[in-house]
Amino acid sequence: MRKVFYFHSNISRIATSQNDFIERFVLYADYVSRVTSNTSVEITLLLGGVRSSQIHKNLKVISFPKNPILQLVYLRRILKEHIGPKTLIIGDNDVSLVLGWLASRFVSDIKVQISLHASLDHMLSPIGTFNIIRKHLFFWSLKRVQSIRLVSSVDVDRLTKLLPVSAPEVVVAPVPINIPLRKPDLSSKTKVAFIGRIHPERGLDDLLNILQLLSNDNKKYSFLIVGDGAKLDWLRSQIPKSELLHVEFLGHLEQAEIQKIWSEVKVLVSCAPTESYGLTLREALLNESWVVARSNATTISIESSFPNLLHTYETPQEAVKEIKELMRNHSVSESFEKFQQQAKVEQEEFLFRLAMSWVS
Numbered sequence: 394m395r396k397v398f399y400f401h402s403n404i405s406r407i408a409t410s411q412n413d414f415i416e417r418f419v420l421y422a423d424y425v426s427r428v429t430s431n432t433s434v435e436i437t438l439l440l441g442g443v444r445s446s447q448i449h450k451n452l453k454v455i456s457f458p459k460n461p462i463l464q465l466v467y468l469r470r471i472l473k474e475h476i477g478p479k480t481l482i483i484g485d486n487d488v489s490l491v492l493g494w495l496a497s498r499f500v501s502d503i504k505v506q507i508s509l510h511a512s513l514d515h516m517l518s519p520i521g522t523f524n525i526i527r528k529h530l531f532f533w534s535l536k537r538v539q540s541i542r543l544v545s546s547v548d549v550d551r552l553t554k555l556l557p558v559s560a561p562e563v564v565v566a567p568v569p570i571n572i573p574l575r576k577p578d579l580s581s582k583t584k585v586a587f588i589g590r591i592h593p594e595r596g597l598d599d600l601l602n603i604l605q606l607l608s609n610d611n612k613k614y615s616f617l618i619v620g621d622g623a624k625l626d627w628l629r630s631q632i633p634k635s636e637l638l639h640v641e642f643l644g645h646l647e648q649a650e651i652q653k654i655w656s657e658v659k660v661l662v663s664c665a666p667t668e669s670y671g672l673t674l675r676e677a678l679l680n681e682s683w684v685v686a687r688s689n690a691t692t693i694s695i696e697s698s699f700p701n702l703l704h705t706y707e708t709p710q711e712a713v714k715e716i717k718e719l720m721r722n723h724s725v726s727e728s729f730e731k732f733q734q735q736a737k738v739e740q741e742e743f744l745f746r747l748a749m750s751w752v753s
Contacts, residue, residue: 401484596664
C-alpha cells in the first residue's frame with residue numbers, strides 16, 4: 394500500500410475555498426481507508442498558502458512557506474523520510490508540477506499523479522501566455538508521470554491518442570458533488586442564476602446578451618450572479634438597466650452557502666464554450682433546478698441522457714427561449730430522481746477508483 398501525499402504550491406490560487414477543499418480531502422481520505430481496510434491510514438496535504446497546519450480524521454495538513462526553493466527542500470525531505478512506496482498527487486500543472494517532479498527525482502518508489510480539471514479543448518487552445526506555458530508543461534509531464542486523473546470521460550479517447558508510447562495510467566474520477574438529502578420545495582424556485590468564476594472563459598458576452606434579451610421581455614425576472622473574478626467590475630457595469638430585470642450579485646460563496654440558494658433557483662444558465670465534467674450543472678440537476686447551457690461535448694452528453702432536464706443552446710436567442718419556457722413550467726419531472734440515483738452510484742464508483750489509483 395502506498396502512502397499518499399498531495400502537494401500544491403499556493404492553495405489560495407484555486408477557486409475552491411480552503412474549507413471546501415479540506416472537506417473534499419476528508420472525504421477522499423475516508424475512501425482511502427475503506428479501500429485499504431485500514432482505519433488509521435491517512436493522506437498528507439502539503440500546502441503553500443494554507444492558513445495553518447491541522448489534523449482531521451485520516452487527514453494531515455502541513456502548511457508550507459510560499460518560497461518555491463524552501464518548498465522544494467521541505468517536499469524532498471518529507472518524501473524521503475517516508476520509507477516505502479508512496480504516491481505524490483500534484484495540485485496544479487505549473488509551479489507545483491515542476492517542484493513536485495524535481496522532488497520526486499530524489500525519492501525511490503514514488504508514483505506521481507497529475508490532474509486535468511479543465512476540458513482537453515481548453516488545454517489545447519490556451520488563451521494568454523501563462524496558459525500557453527501550462528499547456529507545454531502538461532505535455533512535457535506526460536513522459537514523466539505515472540498517472541493522469543481526468544474529471545470527464547469525454548476526453549479519454551482524445552487524450553489517449555496524444556499520450557507517449559510508455560503511457561501513464563488514465564483515471565477518470567470527477568470532483569465529488571454534494572448530493573442533497575432532502576427534496577427541495579419547488580414552489581419557492583423563482584429565480585434564474587449564473588454560478589461560476591467571472592472571467593472570459595465562462596462566456597460572459599453570451600451572458601450579457603441573454604440578460605439584455607430578458608430585460609426586453611414583458612415579464613419580470615430575478616437573476617442571481619454567483620462568483621468572483623477579474624471581470625466582475627466590468628460585468629457589473631454592463632448589466633442592462635430595466636425595471637423588469639433585477640440582477641443580484643452575491644459574490645463568491647462557499648459550498649454550504651451555494652447549497653442554500655438552490656431552493657431559489659429554478660433555472661441555471663451556463664455560457665461556457667467548454668466544460669470538463671460540468672460540476673455546477675450536475676449540482677443544479679441534483680437540486681432539481683433545470684439547466685440551460687451552451688452546447689459543447691459535456692453538455693450535449695448530459696442532454697442526451699436527460700433531455701428533460703438540461704437544454705443546450707447555440708445562440709443567446711435560443712437560450713432565452715428555453716429559459717422562458719422553463720420558468721413557465723410548474724410540473725415536476727421524474728427525471729430529476731433518476732438523475733440523482735445515477736449520480737449516487739457513479740460517484741461511489743469514482744471515489745473508489747480514485748482511492749485505488751492512489752494506494753495501488
